[in-house]
Amino acid sequence: MKRLISIFLALSLVTSAMAQKLTFMPQWTPQAQFAGFYMAQEMGFYAQEGLDVEILHIKANSTESILTQLVSGKVQIAGQQLLQSIIARSDGQKILNVMQITQKSGLWCVSHTPVSKPEDLQGMKIGKWKSGYSEFCDMLETYNNLHINWVPFINGINLYVYGAVDATLCYSFSEYIALQLAIGDIPDNQVLKFSDFGYECPEDGLYVTEEYYAQNKDAVDKFVRASKKGWEYARTHKKQTLEVVMRICSENHIVTNRAMQERMLDNYISLQTNPATGKIDFAPVTLSVYNDVTKALLETGYIVNKPEYKEVIR
Amino acid sequence: MKRQKSFSTRLSLNILFVTSVLFLLAIGVASLSAHLLIADEAENSAGHLLDATITKIEKSLMEIEAAVQVTAWVADEQKSNKDYLYEMTRAVVEKTDKIQGCAIAFAPYYFEGEYYFSPYSSRDSQTGEIQTIQLGNPSYDYFYMDWFQIPFLSGNPCWSEPYFDEGGGRFYMTTYSYPIKDSEGNVIAVVTADVNIEWIADILESVRPYNSSHVSLVSRSGAYINIDSGSSMIGETVYSTLAYVDDDDDDIDSLVMSMMSGTRGTRKYSRGSNMSFAVFGPLANGWILSISCDYREVLARTSKMQIILIFIALIGLLLIFISCYSIIKKLTRPLVKFSESARQIAKGDFNTVLPEIKSEDEIRQLRDAFDDMQHSLNEYIENLKKTMATNERFSSELNVASRIQMAMLPKDFPKHERFDLCALLKPAKEVGGDLYDFLQKEDKLYFAVGDVSGKGVPASMFMAITRAAFHFLANMGIELDELTGTLNNAVCEGNDTGMFVTMFIGCVDLKTGEFKYCNAGHNPVVVNGEFLDVKPNIALGLFPGFKFQMQTGRLESGAHVILYTDGVTEAERSDKQQFGDSALLDWAKSHAGLATQKEACCNLLDTVHIFTEGNEQNDDITIMTLKIK
Numbered sequence: 006m007k008r009l010i011s012i013f014l015a016l017s018l019v020t021s022a023m024a025q026k027l028t029f030m031p032q033w034t035p036q037a038q039f040a041g042f043y044m045a046q047e048m049g050f051y052a053q054e055g056l057d058v059e060i061l062h063i064k065a066n067s068t069e070s071i072l073t074q075l076v077s078g079k080v081q082i083a084g085q086q087l088l089q090s091i092i093a094r095s096d097g098q099k100i101l102n103v104m105q106i107t108q109k110s111g112l113w114c115v116s117h118t119p120v121s122k123p124e125d126l127q128g129m130k131i132g133k134w135k136s137g138y139s140e141f142c143d144m145l146e147t148y149n150n151l152h153i154n155w156v157p158f159i160n161g162i163n164l165y166v167y168g169a170v171d172a173t174l175c176y177s178f179s180e181y182i183a184l185q186l187a188i189g190d191i192p193d194n195q196v197l198k199f200s201d202f203g204y205e206c207p208e209d210g211l212y213v214t215e216e217y218y219a220q221n222k223d224a225v226d227k228f229v230r231a232s233k234k235g236w237e238y239a240r241t242h243k244k245q246t247l248e249v250v251m252r253i254c255s256e257n258h259i260v261t262n263r264a265m266q267e268r269m270l271d272n273y274i275s276l277q278t279n280p281a282t283g284k285i286d287f288a289p290v291t292l293s294v295y296n297d298v299t300k301a302l303l304e305t306g307y308i309v310n311k312p313e314y315k316e317v318i319r
Numbered sequence: 320m321k322r323q324k325s326f327s328t329r330l331s332l333n334i335l336f337v338t339s340v341l342f343l344l345a346i347g348v349a350s351l352s353a354h355l356l357i358a359d360e361a362e363n364s365a366g367h368l369l370d371a372t373i374t375k376i377e378k379s380l381m382e383i384e385a386a387v388q389v390t391a392w393v394a395d396e397q398k399s400n401k402d403y404l405y406e407m408t409r410a411v412v413e414k415t416d417k418i419q420g421c422a423i424a425f426a427p428y429y430f431e432g433e434y435y436f437s438p439y440s441s442r443d444s445q446t447g448e449i450q451t452i453q454l455g456n457p458s459y460d461y462f463y464m465d466w467f468q469i470p471f472l473s474g475n476p477c478w479s480e481p482y483f484d485e486g487g488g489r490f491y492m493t494t495y496s497y498p499i500k501d502s503e504g505n506v507i508a509v510v511t512a513d514v515n516i517e518w519i520a521d522i523l524e525s526v527r528p529y530n531s532s533h534v535s536l537v538s539r540s541g542a543y544i545n546i547d548s549g550s551s552m553i554g555e556t557v558y559s560t561l562a563y564v565d566d567d568d569d570d571i572d573s574l575v576m577s578m579m580s581g582t583r584g585t586r587k588y589s590r591g592s593n594m595s596f597a598v599f600g601p602l603a604n605g606w607i608l609s610i611s612c613d614y615r616e617v618l619a620r621t622s623k624m625q626i627i628l629i630f631i632a633l634i635g636l637l638l639i640f641i642s643c644y645s646i647i648k649k650l651t652r653p654l655v656k657f658s659e660s661a662r663q664i665a666k667g668d669f670n671t672v673l674p675e676i677k678s679e680d681e682i683r684q685l686r687d688a689f690d691d692m693q694h695s696l697n698e699y700i701e702n703l704k705k706t707m708a709t710n711e712r713f714s715s716e717l718n719v720a721s722r723i724q725m726a727m728l729p730k731d732f733p734k735h736e737r738f739d740l741c742a743l744l745k746p747a748k749e750v751g752g753d754l755y756d757f758l759q760k761e762d763k764l765y766f767a768v769g770d771v772s773g774k775g776v777p778a779s780m781f782m783a784i785t786r787a788a789f790h791f792l793a794n795m796g797i798e799l800d801e802l803t804g805t806l807n808n809a810v811c812e813g814n815d816t817g818m819f820v821t822m823f824i825g826c827v828d829l830k831t832g833e834f835k836y837c838n839a840g841h842n843p844v845v846v847n848g849e850f851l852d853v854k855p856n857i858a859l860g861l862f863p864g865f866k867f868q869m870q871t872g873r874l875e876s877g878a879h880v881i882l883y884t885d886g887v888t889e890a891e892r893s894d895k896q897q898f899g900d901s902a903l904l905d906w907a908k909s910h911a912g913l914a915t916q917k918e919a920c921c922n923l924l925d926t927v928h929i930f931t932e933g934n935e936q937n938d939d940i941t942i943m944t945l946k947i948k
Contacts, residue, residue, distance in 0.1 A: 068457040130472070135463055156472060159463040163480055166540045167465075169472040186558040187540035189579055260482070260554040264562035 024057040025224045030071055032084040032209065034062050035253045036261065037270035038178060039084070040246045041106075045235025047249050054227035062257060065160050070136060075100065076214060081221070082228055085212040087290060088140050091299060094317050095308035099215035102318050104229045105290050106209040106236075107276040111177035112141070114197040115165065115184060120172070121194065123149040123202055130154040132164045132173035140307045141204075142174075147305050162187060178272035186265055206298050207290055218319070233287055240274055240285070243267075289318050326654075327647040335640045342632045349628065353621045358596075361617040362585050365528055365598045365610050372526045373600060373608055376519060376536070379417065380495070380604065383512050384476070386415050387497045391510040394423045395499045398508070401430075401438070408440040409451050411512065419444070419492060420513035422454055424467050429507055437461055441513065466494040471506045474498055478604040480538045481516055492516060493544065520545040523608075529616040539605045541579060564590075578609055653682050657689060669697045717776065721746065724779045727786060732917070733759060735948075737829040740766065741916035742943035745886075745924060745936065752778030753884045753939035754786045754820075758793040762829045765793040768882035768943050769822035770841065772858075781818045785810055785859065789824070799826050800869035803837040803859070811863035819860035823853070823882055827874050827947070834874040837867050842888065845881040846874070848908035850900070878947040879911045881923075886940035890927045893934045898927055916944040 031039040042060060045051055051058040061080060063071055075083040076098050085093075085100070093100055120126060123145060133142055135157035142155050156170050162184050165173040175181045177198075184191060211232070213225055239246040250266050277285045295314050302308045324332075390411050397403045404423050411421040420441035430436050435455025442449050455461050462468065466479045476497040492513045498506040523534040523545045536544040541556035552560075557575050564571050570588035574597055577584050583600035599609035656674035663671035673693070676686045725744070732741050742755040752771035757764065767789050771778040788809040792802045803824055810820060821841040827834045836844075836851070840858035843850040856867045874880065883903070890898040906926055913919040920942045927940065 064458070068460070156468075157463065158468065159460070161465070163465045163540060164468060164472065167469045167473070167477060169469045186556045186562070187542075189558055189576060262555045262559040264559035265554075267562075 024052070024055050025221070026057045026059070027081040027221075027224060027228065028059045028061050028079070029082040029228070030061050030063060030074060030080040030084065032063075032071065032086070034065055035250070035257045035259050036179070037247070037250045037266040038209075038273050040239040040250050040270050040273075041236030042232055043235070043249050043253055044239045044242070044246055045231045048235065048238055050231035050234045050238075051228065054231045056224060056227055056231065058228065072098065072100070075212060078214075078217075081213060081217055082225070083212050084209055086208045087206055087210060087298060088138075088302070090210065090212055091295075091302060091312060091317060092140065092307050094312040095302075095310055100212045101215055101218050101316075102210045102290065103213055103218065103225050104211040104232065104287055105207055105318075106211065106287060107207050107273070108279045108288065109276050110200045110204055110206050110208060111272070111276050112138075112199045112204065112208070113175050113177050113181055114172055114199070115175055115181065115191055116172035116195050116197070117165075117168070118171070119192075119194040120197045123151065123197065123199075126153055126172065126197070127151050128153070129171040130156055130169075132156045132158050132170040134174070135159050138174065140302060140305065141206075143305045143307070144204075144301050145199075148301075178269045178276065182265055182268045182272065185268075186262070205294065207294065210290075236274075236277070236285070236287075239270070243270060246270065326651055327644055330647050331640055331644040334643045335636060338639050339636055342636060346625070346628050346632060350621060350625050353624060354618055357618060357621050358614060361528070361612060362596055362598065365596070365612055366585060368526055368528055369598045369600055369608060369610050372522065372534075372610075373602055375522060376608070377603055379518070379522075380478070380602070383415070383417060383495055383514060384497070386411060386418065387421075387476075387495055387510050387512045390421065390423070390512075391497045391499050391508075394508065394510055398425075398499075401436070405438040405440070405451050408438045409449055412440045412442050412449050415512075417514055417518055418512045419515045420511075422461075422511045422513075423508055424454065424461050424511065425508040426471065426506065427462055435461070444515070466496045466511050467509050470496040470498040470509050474500065474504070474506055478538075478606065480540050480542050481544050493538075516544055516546070526610075528610065529612050531613045531616045533611045534609070535611075536602075536606055536608050537579075544606060578607055581605070581607065650682065653686065657685065660689065664693065664696065669693055669700065720776055720779060724783060727783055728755060729757065732757075735759070735764075735829075737948050738764060738827070739916045739946040739948065740764070740943070741920045742768075742882075742941070743920045743924060745940040747774065747886070747936050747939050752782055752820075753886065753941035754782040754822075755882070755941050755943050756786050756789055756793075757943075758790060759829075760794060760796055763796070763826055764829055764945075765789075765824070765826050766882070766943060766945060767793075767822055767824040768841070768844075768884060768941055769820050769839075769859075770884040770886075770939070770941070771820045772818050774939075777816060777818065781810070781814075781820060781860075785820050785822070789822075793826075798869065799824060799835045799837045800867050803839055803856075803867040803869070804865065807839065807859045807861075807865055807867065808863045810860040814860050819858040821858045825880070825882075827945075832873045832875050832878075832947070834872045835869055836872070837869045839867060842883060842885060844883075845903060845907045846872075847879055848904060848911060850904070874947045876947055879907070880945040880947075881907055882941075882943040882945075883923075884939060884941040886936070886938040887923070887927055887942060889938060890931050890940065891934060891937065892931050898930050902926075902930065916946055919944045919946075 029042060031042065039060075046058060046060060071080075071083045071085060072089065072093055074080050082103075087102070090100055090102060114120070114126065114131065116126070116129070126145075131153050133155050142153065145151065146153055156164060158164050162173065162175070162180050164170045165184065166187055173180065175184065211229065218225055247263060247267055247270065250270070251263060254261050254266070274285070277287070279286050279288050282288070292314050295318065299308065299311045303311060390407055394404055394407060397407070408421040408423055412418055420439065422437050422439040424437035427434050435453070437454040438451065439454035440449055440451040469477050469479070476495065479494040479496065481493045493516055495512045495514065497510045499508040499510060501507050519536060523536060527534050534545065537557050538544055541558050543552045543555060546552045557579060561571060561575050571590070574586045574588045577586055578597070578599040581601045585596060585598045587594060587596045589595070594614045595611055596614065597609050597611040599607060601607050653674045653676055660671050660673050670693075673686055673689050676683045728744060740757055742757070744753050744755060746753070752774050754769045754771070755767065757766040759765075769782070769785060771782045771785065785806070788806050792805055797805070806822075820839075822839040823836065823841040823844055824839070825834065825836040825844070836853065837856070838853040839856050843853045845851070851872070854868050854870060857865055881903070888898055888900055888903055906923055910919060910922055913922060923942050923944075924940065
């Protein structure tokens with residue numbers, strides 16, 4: 006019996022020692038946007054795949070971008086948005102999309118005054134994230150012949166609440182909910198949903214460097230498989246998932262509330278539904294969407310060379 | 320058997336019931352009024368408290384604002400002296416207890432070659448030591464912090480949302496930011512003061528009007544300001560807490576919306592079964608203060624007052640019951656005595672002593688009425704006694720008169736070989752008006768039956784005169800028509816009252832059987848079962864000197880004669896049916912063979928009585944039967 010136990014312990018040690026370490030960095034500080042990854046970690050789905058995953062969040066005031074950290078090898082897998090990733094690839098950063106999380110765009114604009122079309126944003130002072138989306142802002146101005154005074158912000162909604170801006174960009178699953186919880190319901194006629202005007206660029210995806218993928222394809226596949234399992238668990242165990250999200254927020258000194266995270270989880274899951282199939286299948290970005298996005302980036306001058314679809318999407 | 324409660328108990332209970340209802344109504348109305356009044360007062364008080372608290376907080380905030388503004392002015396003047404700016408931030412923190420940190424943050428590259436320049440001093444919350452640093456660096460890009468960005472963009476001072484500043488004070492703070500502008504109105508720097516929120520929480524804690532009251536200060540974004548660093552409410556907003564309330568709780572939704580609209584107001588709302596109210600109003604910096612109170616606690620005083628009122632009411636009701644009972648008992652005590660007196664009077668003791676009443680009220684009137692009744696009864700009884708004595712004497716005299724009258728009539732009927740005669744008189748009253756008589760003079764037998772008009776003593780006296788006169792005249796042996804005429808004249812004499820008498824007078828010669836008779840207005844006699852043919856003439860006493868016609872006939876051996884008065888034929892039953900002539904004739908035919916005339920008289924009387932079925936006799940009945948042997 007003692008011999009059997011010794012063998013089992015030895016095997017465990019060997020397995021543990023063999024578990025591949027990798028660090029995953031989501032796009033932002035802890036919140037329900039990353040609930041599927043938290044649950045994959047919490048429920049041991051990564052460990053079951055033989056992975057020793059560390060989820061490392063970026064600091065809100067970090068000066069080092071996620072892309073930089075990914076390319077430098079500080080993290081092996083990172084959450085990124087499609088636009089930025091294509092630009093990075095065009096700039097020579099060899100990164101690959103290994104999993105497309107959201108299938109629809111949740112990019113909205115909330116104004117203090119009624120807005121019904123992009124032209125209504127003419128001349129406004131509009132808040133935008135300090136990191137990212139400059140390309141979108143340029144596209145918006147270019148294609149609609151607008152002049153907008155963009156005001157970058159790091160976090161939150163206070164520029165809008167305090168009237169420092171006329172409008173603010175927001176995600177339907179994040180800042181929009183935070184606004185609702187700060188000032189109450191926002192009239193529909195003050196919300197501009199860009200997807201209604203042809204902007205259908207799916208946002209969040211998982212990215213790795215080409216080099217890392219070449220050497221650790223198996224580990225990446227395992228990570229993706231376990232992450233999908235984690236998201237499925239989060240969808241079906243929302244109460245437990247929320248507990249975990251709130252705990253991680255607390256551990257990271259993130260000031261939030263349960264209502265915020267609950268609504269965020271619901272909304273973010275809804276963005277994962279594939280419009281083509283009506284299912285949550287984490288399907289890769291289609292060639293058609295890819296071509297549309299790259300075309301816009303070429304026209305606005307953000308890229309000069311169009312990366313091939315296969316170079317970016319795996 | 321259920322025992323009847325006394326009058327005093329019943330009346331007292333009725334009064335108690337009515338009083339209880341009135342008390343309950345009064346307590347209900349008083350309680351409701353008190354509830355409304357106290358609720359209104361509590362709302363007003365909470366409103367005043369809210370205003371006073373807002374003023375107090377604003378005053379404290381204004382001290383900070385003033386300190387920051389002065390710092391901004393001086394900093395603007397001394398902006399070229401960087402060391403002085405550092406000293407300034409330190410001095411502000413040193414001199415102002417409420418300010419935990421102070422920064423003078425300049426716009427990017429305000430100083431040539433320096434992207435960040437922000438002298439910052441802060442007090443260590445543990446040691447109290449003040450540290451001065453340059454705040455801006457790549458990992459703390461203050462240009463994108465709310466405290467800098469909002470006044471920088473808007474050009475207006477503002478109080479930031481509560482936050483944990485990891486780069487500065489390291490505690491839960493709010494920051495007042497004041498922009499410094501150049502001559503062209505561009506913001507060149509922002510002066511800030513970090514304020515530990517706990518002193519605000521202390522103020523708010525001290526103004527809680529009730530134990531269960533909630534005093535909340537929220538920022539423009541609905542974040543709670545008066546919470547300590549360990550509170551679970553950190554990160555929550557008014558709307559996020561609303562999300563944890565039932566979806567259908569419209570009261571709370573409406574309250575929060577009113578509150579967050581930045582207006583001053585008061586609203587009632589319910590949480591489950593509890594009713595509460597909240598007063599709320601904005602501070603000058605856009606924060607919103609609210610005080611909510613549970614009506615249960617607000618009205619707890621009235622509940623105590625209600626209990627006291629009910630207790631007083633119960634004592635009052637008990638006292639009222641006891642007072643009413645004793646007063647009514649005292650007032651009605653004479654009635655008990657009166658009832659005893661009435662029983663004595665009913666038993667015939669008219670002189671029973673009535674209770675003494677000293678008061679001049681209805682009971683006294685009742686006593687006087689009783690007294691009058693007693694006197695009247697005594698008087699009445701006295702009169703009654705006298706009347707009864709008189710009646711008794713009169714009745715006695717009537718009896719004597721009746722006996723005398725009856726004594727006048729012959730009782731002994733002769734036993735004769737040629738005839739059998741018997742008669743009887745049954746008066747309707749004590750003294751009757753009928754008469755009969757007979758007289759045998761030698762071979763002649765005189766007999767007569769009469770009926771005086773009227774009844775009673777006068778009729779009896781008239782009858783006595785008539786009978787005496789008949790007896791006298793019959794004894795004279797004169798002819799029957801003369802006898803009747805003389806008798807008529809005799810009764811007419813001195814007959815001022817107009818009385819008269821009908822009479823049948825007969826005379827039979829016992830040897831020859833000759834029968835002479837004279838009828839003076841009387842009923843025809845029955846001879847051998849048939850009415851005798853008689854001339855009516857007139858009654859005696861009506862016309863003096865009237866010539867009466869005598870008639871003659873024969874009474875052979877075996878003849879049976881029946882004389883009677885109208886008391887026989889007019890005897891009535893209760894249904895007013897009279898005995899009548901035919902019944903008399905039937906009887907005469909069927910009973911002619913009775914052994915004796917006494918038996919015949921009695922039998923006819925019985926027959927009449929049987930016919931009347933015990934109905935009261937309303938006229939004298941006189942029967943005389945004669946049997947010729």
